[in-house]
Amino acid sequence: MTHAGHSLRIERLKFAYGDATILDGIDLSVHEGEFLALLGPSGSGKSTLLRLIAGLEAPTAGLVSAGGRPVAGPGTDRAVVFQHYALFPWMTVVDNVAEAVAKAHPTLSRGERRERAQAQLARVGLGEVGRHHPFELSGGMQQRAAIARALALESPFLLMDEPFGALDPINRARLQDLLVEVWRGSSPRRTVVFVTHDVDEALLLADRVAVMGANPGRVIAEYPVAFDRPRQRAALFKDAGFHHLREEIADALDADTLAHLEAA
Template sequence: MTEHRRTDTRHAEAPAGQAREHSLRIERLNFAYGDTPILRGIDLHVREGEFLALLGPSGSGKSTLLRLIAGLESPTAGRLDASGRPVSGPGTDRAVVFQHYALFPWMTVVDNVAEAVAKAHPRLPRSERRARALKQLERVGLGEVGGNHPFELSGGMQQRAAIARALALESPFLLMDEPFGALDPINRAKLQDLLIEVWQGSTPRRTVVFVTHDVDEALLLADRIAVMGATPGRIIAEHSVPFARPRQRAALFKDAGFHRLREEIAEALDADTLAHLEAA
């Protein structure tokens, strides 16, 4: 198992007049519900433009960590900065895509996305907001269904709409909580490919934090994987993903290096599970 090496987390503010780096820095972060510890001692640096996967079993706190980054929860202790500023609550700089699509059911798909455009550009006239929303829907292959309501779309199409809405915020950070977990394998693969296509085609690239419990998904999508163990949640290993982009699924799954890394990650997770069972 690869030993987890803590990242240098010294903090530096951007000089006056210099653009802020859209990175995340997490230092000695703890989180608890009452007396129940959920996360302990999280140290993590996510570089600007990096695609990081948070990988772990249920109960490892990976979704809770994402909610903390999104500002939907507050740490019990430690430091959490986005773009050099402490995270003190939700913000349009951090777009979130949940597993369950969270679209407004009373709005058409284009109006759902236009709401996000309005948050990013509140002074735009309604016609321009809708035009920009339609462009985002076209990016995810939904240009023909903007006038439909979410309940008229399949699950895969609803998640495409949720991704379009997140992109419409023009946020430097994209936070995704098992966004494809509820989909069938074919739609899941299609949306994985779509996500990478959109992310690689964006300038500048967004900083992505992607929660998953699927090792293959993490290896296919991410630049780096933070493996989380359970009870309380903590990072037990970090792995750089060495495979060149663009990645072809069929070729990747035949690669001996892919199988070695997948086995190494699986062994780390199994060892953590066994340690907890023996301690119980």
């Protein structure tokens, strides 16, 4: 796919809590329609970086821009999916999604909002559970509902903070496949920033991986992921190029860890 331009730009970014610098010197661009994985260990600031892109935090220095406009706070142009679902427990699943439809289309009637919400639920395989409350669903189903809600915003940017980290391996794999299917099937294709600490997940999903090191958080390497799509796990995990790239990323993370240990 040819990328028309930089949809997201992060320039000379620094973020600190008091005297503690969490991120320092981040320069990163994400192209329109690209799927970028932010990969790094705990403490590398990858979730903080995602929150800065979402406008949930403000940078100490530097600039974050989305679609050519500086990020000054949360906006419906940037949908966020967290690890822990964040659904309203007192609302039915369809009403949770309808809330997002209302933000995207405030002039629609309640019935029209619910109709569109139901369509999004069907898109993620939850067409039969709209009348249930979140606590009546499994963790995997709740995360599907959270993805449906994010899609209902019709945002050009989809920001995901380890969304499958709390799931068992089977549900995790199913939702990984669902995410790629929805992303590839969207027109125009959304720009995705996906936080993970799992190298295999990053290489399965992403077009490019930005590897982050810790103390303070910064981008230490970037790797294009050129494997053909659609990607099948069995074939991918047998591919020599996959294993070479996985080892290269692991070596970069190990080298950063050793450098910090030697400097301590």
